[in-house]
Amino acid sequence: MADISDFYDLDSTLGDDEIMIRDTVSRFVENEFNPIVAEHFEAGTFPMELVPTIADMGLLGMHLDGYGCAGASASAYGIACRELESGDSGLRSFVSVQGSLCMFPIWKYGSEEQKQQWLPRMATGEIIGCFGLTEPDHGSDPSSMTTRAVKVGDKWVLNGAKRWITNAGIAQLAIVWANTDEGFRGFLVPTDSPGFEARKIENKLSLRASITGEFYMTDVEVPETMRLPDAISIGAPLSCLSEARYGIAFGAVGVARSCYKAALEYQLDRPQFGKPLASFQINQIKFADMLTQMTNANLQANRLGQLKEANTLRPFHISMAKRHNCRVAIDAARTARAMMGANGVSTEYSPMRHANNMESVMTYEGTEEIHGLILGQEITGIPSFK
Amino acid sequence: MKVVVCVKQIPDPALPGELNPTTNLLKRDGKLILDESDSYGVEMALQLVEAAGGGEVSLVSMAPNNEMSGLRTALAMGADDAILVSDENLAGTDALGTAKVLAAAIRRLSPDLILAGVESSDGYTGTVPEMVAGVLDLPSVTFAKQISIDGDTVKVQRQTEAGYDDVECKLPVLLSVTAGVVEPRYPSFKGIMAAKKKPVEALDLQGLGIDLNTVGLVGARQETIRVTEAEERESGEIIVDDGDAHQRIAEFLGELKVI
Ligand SMILES: Cc1cc2nc3c(=O)[nH]c(=O)nc-3n(C[C@@H](O)[C@H](O)[C@H](O)COP(=O)(O)OP(=O)(O)OC[C@H]3O[C@@H](n4cnc5c(N)ncnc54)[C@H](O)[C@@H]3O)c2cc1C
Ligand SMILES: Cc1cc2nc3c(=O)[nH]c(=O)nc-3n(C[C@H](O)[C@H](O)[C@H](O)COP(=O)(O)OP(=O)(O)OC[C@H]3O[C@@H](n4cnc5c(N)ncnc54)[C@H](O)[C@@H]3O)c2cc1C
Secondary structure, three states, rough: OOOOOOOOOHHHHHOOOHHHHHHHHHHHHHHHHHHHHHHHEEEOOOOOHEEEHHHOOOOOOOOOOOOOOOOOOHHHHHHHHHHHHOOOHHHHHHHHHHHHHHHHHHHHHHHHHHHHHHHHHOOOOOEEEEEEHHHHHEEEOOOOOOOOOEOOOEEEEEEEEEEEEEOOOOOOOOEEEEEEEOOEEEEEEEOOOEEEEEEEEOOOOOOOOOOOOEEEEEEEEEEEEHHHOOOOOOOHHHHHHHHHHHHHHHHHHHHHHHHHHHHHHHHHEEEEOEEHHHHHHHHHHHHHHHHHHHHHHHHHHHHHHHHHHOOOHHHHHHHHEEEEEEEEHHHHHHHHHHHHHHHHHHHOHHHHHHHHHHHHHHHOEEEHHHHHHHHOOOOOOOOOOO | EEEEEOOOOOEEOOOOOOOOOOOOOOOOOEEEEEOOHHHHHHHHHHHHHOOOOOOOOEEEEHHHOOHHHHHHHHHOOOOEEEEOOHHHHHHHOOOHHHHHHHHHHOOOOOOEEEEEEEOOOOOOOOOHHHHHHHOOOOEEEEEEEEEEEEEEEEEEEEEEEOOOOEEEEEEEEEEEEEEOOOOOEEEEEEEHHHHOOHHHEEEEEHOOOHHHHHOOHHHHOOOOOOOOOOOOOOOOOOOOOOOHHHHHHHHHHHHHOOO
């Protein structure tokens, strides 16, 4: 049966290069990642052995120009995220955190020396970054953060804790956001600095094939040259989040597609009451709903790509798509899971893993509620959460 | 060092193929992709040039409708340039005709080494490489699983049923590369974007100086006489375990002489 998961043939709006990037990433996910993801999900590990291949393709910082980065289009970046996340949100997270949350701030707010020092080695995966904004007591409201940096001579002294940080524990470089007497600033902090201590968070029931951790800084000193000179407000970390959320809007489509396909294949194959499950009306309606919602999500992502390329993309556009598409993905994952009965709860099939992952993806990078409130502010002109 | 790789562009094997009912030939009017069998030759060529500390990897392909999607993939992997031969008069060209065309294109490049796949994934006659070598009057070594260059000599491990032969041969030479012996790299995104700008010389038969009567349907000495449906696979025997299943499986494998 023909694959109609791209129902309106939205990929026909992509250029040749973008199609080739899509096919390359999807082949990588299918051949190298999907066969091992279940093991890593169970073990709570990320397949670090794939990092050289991920880097060789050019996935790390792929939408940035220069400094060893591929300089691909915004749509190509989105499509790559979609294909990665069809495998697992942990895989897309790895690429998002490295490219959008760690390389992007250096590329956008860093000095020329900082860019040359860090970006090429981050593009090759030699240096892995993590992005420390969230704190144990401050998540949705990062402006109330308590991590502080104090200037002493030409050095900065950092104190504070960051929690729920992807790749903390395996990263060599932390992008740390801290409050200072002058306002919010960003720092490049090598994780082997004296006073810097990172720990992995165990016992996660979600995004298990991704490392999440926390770090503590006790009088960690960095020179002024490790401060991002052009990051001078909370807008700087938020702009990084916008980059990553943009990718999530696409990634969620990949999740929905993976779940839809898994359930469809399963139900076409499995007879109950003498005929395939897919032949029952109620299941066909479920597939129709899934495909419709997935198409809605895909349309939003596709349009985001066009707006980003036209430089007219606004943060609230991303809020709508991130919020909507994550909801579509988690609903598809749960529906697909149930449509596969008992087998649906095993790691052999993707939907329950995706459903669990989406709990994190709906929470990080701005929760469903917060993105709704950002839209609410745009709609009414009244901020409800400030 | 200059290496030429013969790459065939074929209909995507993941999509249902279709035969032309009058000629019994595979329809090739849609998008064609790089034959996976040839991705090994491309990878091998890139590695040899890297090991030699420099050189050039050129591709040669014959395909209908100036189709170059498959060439782009190989260029994105890192090949430098390509010659694409496309001509309406090539319709119906058989293996020898294909070899004549490829040989004429290769001659223009005067390479040190020519690589091809052992057999393509769609036609898989496994005859074209040796015919190309024949037309070019070059030695050829089949089933190469490892290749190294030492001055003007190539050393080849040639896969055999029992193991491998060590073969040495003076350059220039044509080698057919066994599928699976190297891990073809994924095209890099930079490579993908650069591939568009790499030179692809499109030639027709006239441009190659080939006599129209020696190729195409008129020149073909091979003819596809009949096509029959592949036999449906019989469903296997189901063994229900009554405690002796392991024995029956062992017997079955014994009959197949695999254990
Ligand atoms: C009677 C007949 C009519 C045909 N008519 C047509 C036609 O109308 N249109 C058409 O497109 N094909 C046609 N073909 C297919 C023909 O051109 C095949 O390419 C040729 O027979 C090679 O066969 P193969 O695929 O078995 O090659 P193999 O010998 O199995 O291939 C081995 C290697 O040779 C090289 N090679 C083979 N073919 C090519 C190529 N085309 N370009 C570059 N490298 C190559 C590759 O490295 C490949 O891995 C026809 C074949 C026959 C027998
Ligand atoms: C697996 C994982 C990886 C992560 N990786 C990173 C990372 O790499 N870097 C990083 O900095 N952070 C990371 N995070 C943290 C993530 O960004 C935060 O968890 C998120 O911003 C929410 O913050 P919180 O957990 O403190 O929830 P809270 O802010 O405490 O929110 C709890 C609940 O209250 C709701 N809520 C909050 N405020 C309001 C309001 N005004 N009105 C209505 N409802 C409200 C929220 O929507 C949520 O449902 C990660 C989280 C997870 C789970």
